[in-house]
Amino acid sequence: MTGEWYPGHMAKTKRLLAERIKEIDVVLVLLDARAPKSSLNSFLLEVFESKPKIYLLNKNDLADSAITQKWLDYFRKKDDTALLINAQKGKGLRNLIKTSQTLVYTKKKRYVNLGIKNIPIRAGIIGIPNVGKSTLLNHLVQKNVAQVQNKPGLTRKLLWYKINDQFKILDTPGMLWPKFDSETTGFKIALLNSIANYIYDPEKVVDFLLNLLSTDYPHVSQTYFEGINSWKILVENKHYSNPEKKAEEIISKFRKNKYGRITLEQPN
Numbered sequence: 001m002t003g004e005w006y007p008g009h010m011a012k013t014k015r016l017l018a019e020r021i022k023e024i025d026v027v028l029v030l031l032d033a034r035a036p037k038s039s040l041n042s043f044l045l046e047v048f049e050s051k052p053k054i055y056l057l058n059k060n061d062l063a064d065s066a067i068t069q070k071w072l073d074y075f076r077k078k079d080d081t082a083l084l085i086n087a088q089k090g091k092g093l094r095n096l097i098k099t100s101q102t103l104v105y106t107k108k109k110r111y112v113n114l115g116i117k118n119i120p121i122r123a124g125i126i127g128i129p130n131v132g133k134s135t136l137l138n139h140l141v142q143k144n145v146a147q148v149q150n151k152p153g154l155t156r157k158l159l160w161y162k163i164n165d166q167f168k169i170l171d172t173p174g175m176l177w178p179k180f181d182s183e184t185t186g187f188k189i190a191l192l193n194s195i196a197n198y199i200y201d202p203e204k205v206v207d208f209l210l211n212l213l214s215t216d217y218p219h220v221s222q223t224y225f226e227g228i229n230s231w232k233i234l235v236e237n238k239h240y241s242n243p244e245k246k247a248e249e250i251i252s253k254f255r256k257n258k259y260g261r262i263t264l265e266q267p268n
């Protein structure tokens with residue numbers, strides 16, 4: 001799971017974005033609140049080094065709110081702009097537009113000083129597959145213009161959408177990077193449903209999850225998995241006849257928050 005799977009369309013997206021960088025005033029970096037660090041595509045961010053950025057912690061309805069607060073503090077301590085949103089319910093979006101305007105107008109002070117007001121803002125959304133880019137866009141446009149599904153790799157084109165006279169948004173295909181820095185990053189991305197399911201081994205992903213639950217969420221581990229932190233032992237104890245299928249079921253339940261609001265990583 002650490003290489004050889006980086007699809008061609010992702011490399012192409014990076015190239016296209018680099019070509020269109022001049023069209024973008026502010027970058028909305030969409031992150032999954034359950035794993036803000038692992039869902040941050042530093043490989044793609046290289047393209048936007050010089051641009052103002054807003055880190056958006058999305059799907060916060062699924063994450064552990066106490067840890068989400070720690071993540072917000074983490075970004076703000078680094079002087080990064082970070083906001084909490086729920087793209088599905090459209091929460092936090094007014095603040096997002098206001099913050100984008102403030103960031104861009106600060107940069108375009110020259111124009112503002114010249115009396116040129118209402119400079120339209122062009123925001124580009126980036127994020128890993130399935131993180132909620134198109135959902136966010138649909139909410140902002142207030143129409144279902146972009147296709148949404150709980151499946152990675154749905155959007156394939158870079159398209160501009162007009163929110164109003166002051167705000168335009170570029171939807172982009174979800175992107176991952178050529179090589180995960182560690183196996184655990186891959187497991188987290190798999191749990192977030194941001195990678196096609198033929199790429200990962202569900203049993204290894206669940207083994208990772210059991211281990212995490214037993215240390216970070218012992219009550220959940222106890223309630224659902226008898227406090228067992230290893231997939232191999234759980235399979236032996238429970239005599240699962242089809243462990244692979246069972247592992248897929250557990251992953252699917254995790255994604256539906258059947259084990260409660262669980263965050264996969266904390267800031268260090």
Ligand SMILES: Nc1nc2c(ncn2[C@@H]2O[C@H](COP(=O)(O)OP(=O)(O)OP(=O)(O)O)[C@@H](O)[C@H]2O)c(=O)[nH]1
Pocket residue numbers: 058059060061062085086087088089127128129130131132133134135136147148149150151152153154155156172173174175
């Ligand atoms: N619970 C929850 N689900 C969300 C939220 N935002 C988006 N989703 C769901 O996440 C899934 C993926 O959303 P999309 O908007 O298609 O994601 P995308 O980033 O455009 O995905 P690609 O085009 O594949 O890169 C959909 O099932 C959405 O309903 C949120 O804030 N909370």
Ligand SMILES: [Mg+2]
Pocket residue numbers: 133134135146147148154155172173174
């Ligand atoms: Mg999309």
